[in-house]
Amino acid sequence: MARPQMQEPTVLILAALAEGRKHGYALISDAAEMSDGRVRLKVSTLYAALERLAREGLVERAGEEVTDGRLRRFYELTGVGRAALQAEVSRMEALARQASARLALRPLTLGIA
Amino acid sequence: MTLDWSTRGALRLYPQRWRNEFEQEVIGTLLDVAEAEKRNRPPLRELFPLALRGAWMRARSSVVFWVGLAIIAVMVWVPGQSFDGFLSERYWPVMLSRAGMGLMLALPLAGASVAWQTGRRRAKRPLPHRMRELLGDATGPAAFVAIGYLAAVGAQIAASGWPVTTTTDLRSTLVYFCMLLAALAVGGLVGTIVRAVVAAPITWIALSLWYLLPLSFEEEVGNLSGSWLLIRPLETLGDALAPTPFAVVSLTAAVLAVLAVALTIVKVTRGWLWFGAIFALVAVAVSVNARSVTGWWPDDGVANRTDELVCAGDAPRICLWPEQEAASGELVRSTLSDAYEKALTLGIPVPSDIGIYYRLSASPDQLIANYSETLIGQFGCDLSDHPDLGFMLESSDDRIRAELSAGFALAFYLGADPSTVWTIQTGGDASGPAENTLGLDEMKDYFNVHDETEAKAAVLAWAERGPTCE
Numbered sequence: 001m002a003r004p005q006m007q008e009p010t011v012l013i014l015a016a017l018a019e020g021r022k023h024g025y026a027l028i029s030d031a032a033e034m035s036d037g038r039v040r041l042k043v044s045t046l047y048a049a050l051e052r053l054a055r056e057g058l059v060e061r062a063g064e065e066v067t068d069g070r071l072r073r074f075y076e077l078t079g080v081g082r083a084a085l086q087a088e089v090s091r092m093e094a095l096a097r098q099a100s101a102r103l104a105l106r107p108l109t110l111g112i113a
Numbered sequence: 114m115t116l117d118w119s120t121r122g123a124l125r126l127y128p129q130r131w132r133n134e135f136e137q138e139v140i141g142t143l144l145d146v147a148e149a150e151k152r153n154r155p156p157l158r159e160l161f162p163l164a165l166r167g168a169w170m171r172a173r174s175s176v177v178f179w180v181g182l183a184i185i186a187v188m189v190w191v192p193g194q195s196f197d198g199f200l201s202e203r204y205w206p207v208m209l210s211r212a213g214m215g216l217m218l219a220l221p222l223a224g225a226s227v228a229w230q231t232g233r234r235r236a237k238r239p240l241p242h243r244m245r246e247l248l249g250d251a252t253g254p255a256a257f258v259a260i261g262y263l264a265a266v267g268a269q270i271a272a273s274g275w276p277v278t279t280t281t282d283l284r285s286t287l288v289y290f291c292m293l294l295a296a297l298a299v300g301g302l303v304g305t306i307v308r309a310v311v312a313a314p315i316t317w318i319a320l321s322l323w324y325l326l327p328l329s330f331e332e333e334v335g336n337l338s339g340s341w342l343l344i345r346p347l348e349t350l351g352d353a354l355a356p357t358p359f360a361v362v363s364l365t366a367a368v369l370a371v372l373a374v375a376l377t378i379v380k381v382t383r384g385w386l387w388f389g390a391i392f393a394l395v396a397v398a399v400s401v402n403a404r405s406v407t408g409w410w411p412d413d414g415v416a417n418r419t420d421e422l423v424c425a426g427d428a429p430r431i432c433l434w435p436e437q438e439a440a441s442g443e444l445v446r447s448t449l450s451d452a453y454e455k456a457l458t459l460g461i462p463v464p465s466d467i468g469i470y471y472r473l474s475a476s477p478d479q480l481i482a483n484y485s486e487t488l489i490g491q492f493g494c495d496l497s498d499h500p501d502l503g504f505m506l507e508s509s510d511d512r513i514r515a516e517l518s519a520g521f522a523l524a525f526y527l528g529a530d531p532s533t534v535w536t537i538q539t540g541g542d543a544s545g546p547a548e549n550t551l552g553l554d555e556m557k558d559y560f561n562v563h564d565e566t567e568a569k570a571a572v573l574a575w576a577e578r579g580p581t582c583e
Contacts, residue, residue, distance in 0.1 A: 024138065025145035043142050043155075044163040047135060070141035 006088045009041055013049055014058065014077060014085040021062040021076035024050075050075060058084055116140060117154045126167030128174060139163075180226045181257030184219045188261025189268055191215035199272035203434070208276060210285040212265035219261060220292060221320035223254035224300035228312035231304025231378070240305065241379045250304075251297040258293055262286075291367035296320055298374040302389075305378045428465040429453040448477045452484050452527045459526070459569065461576045463488065478524075478533035485524035485534075489575070518560035522571035525562055 006014075009031070016022055016030035028041045053059040058081030064073040077085065120143060124136055143155040143163075150156065172178035192214045193199050201208050230250040234242060270276075299320060304312040370392065377389030423442070424432040431446050449467050456463045467484065517538060524534040532553050562568050 024142035025149070028142070028146065029149070042162050043139060043146065043159050044166045046142070047139060048166060051135075064138075070144055071137040072141055073138045 005091070006084075008035075008039060009045060010049055010053070011085070011088055011092075012039060012041070013046070013053070014081060014088075017059060017075060017077045018082065018085060021074040023072040023074050025072075027075070053081065057081070116144075119157075119160055120155050123160045123164035123167060126164055126171060128171050131167075131170060176229055177226050177253045180222055180229075181253060184222050184226075184254065184257040185261040185264060187218040187222070188212075188215035188258065189264045191218060192265050193268065199268045201269040201273045203273050204276045206285070208266055208269045208273075209283070211269060212262050213285060213289040215261065215265060216258075216289060216292060217324040218321075219258055220296040220324060221317045223258050223293065224296035224303075224320045225313040225317035226254040227251055227297050227300030228304035228316040229300075229309045231301050232307065232309025232312040235305060236308055242305070244375065244379050247301055247375050247378060250301060254300075255293060255297060262289070294367040294371045298371040301378055302374050426450070429467045430465055431467045444477065445480060448480045449484060452481050455527050456488060456523070459572055459576075461488070461572065476533070478529040479537060481527050481529035482520075482524045482534045482537045485527060485529070486520050489520045489523055518562060518571055519575035521556070521560055522562045522568040522575075526565055526568040526572060531557070 012031040012034055013027055015034060016027050019030075022030065024043070024046060028043070028046060031039050031041045050059060054061075054075075057078055059075045060078050062074040062076040064071060066072070120140070124132065124139065127136070143159060146159060147153070147155045192211050195211070195214065201211050227250050230253075231242065231247070234246060234250075300312075300316045303316045303319075306312070307315065373389045373392040422432040423435055423438045424430060425446065429450060431449055433442055433445060437445065453463060453465075453467065467487075521531070521534055521538060525531055535553055535556055557563050560571065562571050
């Protein structure tokens with residue numbers, strides 16, 4: 001059965017983890033960077049998503065360290081998570097191609113003349 | 114950077130299991146966010162959703178939370194099922210009394226909730242419990258009952274409007290509080306004795322039976338019934354600013370009984386068990402039988418007038434609340450005066466003092482219908498005592514049928530619209546009479562009241578028959 005469409009915060013978190021293991025704040029700042037500041041993940045949203053993704057087997061813990069008295073726990077993509085992210089990206093790309101074709105614009109270079 | 118009270122508070126809302134696993138990590142992230150924004154503490158936009166999620170996580174895994182929702186639901190639902198829904202006489206004593214109608218269903222749930230928690234704690238570690246743990250068990254259910262009670266008061270205010278007088282009477286509220294304490298104590302005691310899966314249903318069944326015992330028992334037994342304790346406040350009308358001695362005694366007895374039970378649970382020994390049980394029984398017996406002590410209970414059935422009433426006329430003498438006088442005084446006085454004069458022509462006793470009508474939304478037909486019920490009530494049982502007039506038609510009780518017919522006939526004779534009268538008698542609403550009752554034409558045939566002549570004959574026959582209420 002096909003996985004339901006992912007919400008944007010989920011995609012951003014998985015995409016941030018695709019680079020390698022990261023801790024909570026790094027995921028928040030990466031999500032903001034990837035969305036050009038449009039998406040500001042709240043801490044509660046982030047950890048609700050991480051708990052759910054861990055339950056689904058898409059992410060897993062990858063160590064922890066204490067810096068300046070603060071516990072930082074790292075997360076990384078699992079193989080299943082990487083595949084799920086790839087599938088979602090492919091879906092989004094296919095949709096973008098369809099939309100571009102209908103707009104008669106070049107795909108993935110939606111610049112403004 | 115240190116953790117402030119708001120951040121600590123938000124995290125405390127989470128279940129302990131979650132906190133053990135995630136709290137330190139989340140704190141680190143919150144501090145990173147604050148530092149990046151050059152703040153001294155995490156921003157409110159982070160803490161508020163964090164707190165909400167914590168509360169939800171704790172609530173959804175808590176039996177007490179879901180039982181609490183049920184408590185609130187019944188506290189609001191039950192008063193809405195009464196004769197006229199949430200419409201209430203617009204003064205505080207009646208509104209506060211009616212708001213407690215749902216306690217007969219809510220208190221067993223509250224007691225069972227405490228029994229569940231106490232029983233589960235007992236299963237995890239041996240007795241005795243700590244006093245603060247008992248308080249913790251009781252706080253949640255008590256809070257839900259309080260919220261439900263306030264919601265029921267609010268529903269009445271929304272339906273009827275703000276009370277027309279500032280006179281308050283907390284007797285019924287105090288008695289309800291005593292009952293709540295007793296229910297929580299019973300739950301705590303049962304949960305101490307048996308395990309949770311047994312304690313909760315036992316408590317629920319025992320309290321349900323106690324609150325639903327019928328009042329048709331002999332008076333001595335009825336005095337011991339929780340339903341009596343519930344009904345008496347509902348019948349209480351008064352203008353005292355201070356609680357009566359009965360309410361004070363009840364409150365004192367309930368608090369002492371609860372303390373005795375709590376001490377018993379905290380210091381579980383055979384001696385304390387006997388002491389707590391005997392003390393609690395004595396306290397309950399004293400409180401319920403305080404009614405028989407002269408001067409400790411107000412006169413039954415006496416509606417005390419307040420200084421705020423606006424009274425005019427001699428025959429009839431009609432008293433209204435100031436807001437009624439301002440909004441519809443002329444209509445009420447003219448309608449009731451006409452009804453009084455016409456009632457006199459029947460030759461039946463008609464008191465010159467006309468009872469207070471609290472509902473500002475009363476139409477002339479409703480005013481006459483209520484007035485007719487009052488007059489008929491002096492010959493027999495007050496019709497307002499009947500829980501569901503519509504269903505009474507299906508009974509073979511000729512007395513009730515006769516009362517209904519007399520009330521309808523008198524209102525008909527005095528000029529009220531028959532369909533409005535029948536709707537009021539059956540507890541219907543704007544759409545018509547209640548379900549499972551006769552239609553208007555069928556009812557006219559049933560009562561044999563089709564016109565003014567038959568109406569007059571029915572009333573006179575009733576008057577001649579004399580008092581029939583037993």
